[in-house]
Amino acid sequence: MRIAPFLFLAVPLAAVAARASEPTPGRQRELVHLVRQDCGSCHGMQLTGGLGLPLTAEALRDKPLEGLEATIHGGRPGTAMPPWKSILSDAEIRWIVEKLMTGFPKE
């Protein structure tokens, strides 16, 4: 939460950058597979939750985008959520969060 103000300021610029570097269609398919299958081992393949919280659009409705990005990037210490920064770029994380918040694509 400490970093929220900084992220808030950074959003308009980052949003432009993310559109510019949106993952290729091939990579998007890989990301959908990764989220459904591998995030799914804790969050459920339907993203309805398990050991991890539900990631449906409804469940995420009131969550700030930046917070979700930070969680994927750095994990959540004290929980089972690992940092994905070694696997996913910031642009990929942004794409995943945007898709989660609007209803994640099926494979």
Added chain:
Amino acid sequence: MRTLLILLLAFLSGCASTPALRGTGDLGIVIERASGRVAIVDTSAHSILARVDGLGDLSHASAVFSRDGRYAYVFGRDGGLTKVDLLLARIDRRVIQAGNSIGGAISQDGRLVVAQNYTPGGIKVFDAATLELLSEVPTGSKVVGLADLAGQRFGYALFDTGEIWLTDLTDPRHPRTRKFKAGQQPYDGLVTPNGRHYLAGLFGEDGIALLDTWQPEAGAKKILENYGKGEEKLPVFKMPHLRGWAVAGNRAYLPAIGRHEVLVVDTATWQEVGRIPVKGQPVFVMARPDGRQVWVNFAFPDNGWVQVIDTHTGQLVQTLQPGKAILHMEFTPRSEEVWLSARDDNTVSIYDTASFARKTTLAAESPSGIFFTSRAHRTGF
């Protein structure tokens, strides 16, 4: 009754489609996780006999078997509990028993099936014949590591509150529960093959909680404390799974959390006697039933690998790449073969455990768990 009649008619008519009488000792199921379906497999013929649809969300699923080996009880992610008839290849009964479930167990006498749930947290007790709900024990926490114990008891661990509970279902409508402090965030549990020791692996701290169910009043103690030596954990992209398969001879082989190691413990003293570096974060560390080998698969992104430890020498003897996203392994009861599911290749591969040669490959849609009926006769399965 109707079933018997059909079988009788089929037998009498002797037509070509008559199902031959057969046992179930060499049967099993493979979960097709994306399709809500199980494949019924024959481990002697290396074949898929039939498929059964309609089991709901199986993105995380596990199964136990009736003691006659005829029925599989499949616990799905969506809280579905489905009793599948392996001989007639159809759903016998099905209930939605919770909002979000993780697995279950069957009682010592085979009469009770118990589900462990995340939402709402707790266990539910069902009549194994009818799936009638008999009782429930709310826990206020996600339940992990449910295992059957002697005396109609069940052990399980609570992820959120860090406890081990023992519930006695001698009177299945009136559960009696004892609670023990375990440690931070138990992620799964197991009971040793003799049914004596219940172990809960801890995610929130280095160590494993150990409860002697022969003398539970002594409480749970911590073993393998500080195995991480204060070093920063590597990311754990998938929680390891524990069962009685951890034990081979007088040693237990356990996945380290956040370390690419298998920890070896002497089951007489519960002291660490070694650790074996492996390729990634172990998920399943499974002893071959005869205890001579331990097979290990890994969390993403190393989930294309499988490694084999020779328990006699304590050395890694084989590294295999059986396919993309190896989710699960299951040994035939007398150890000669192991079946491995490759989710992203849509295959199940059967390996010879002596030569490590791939014998055959079966097609299955996004396969995950593989469960053979031999589990029906093992405590803790």
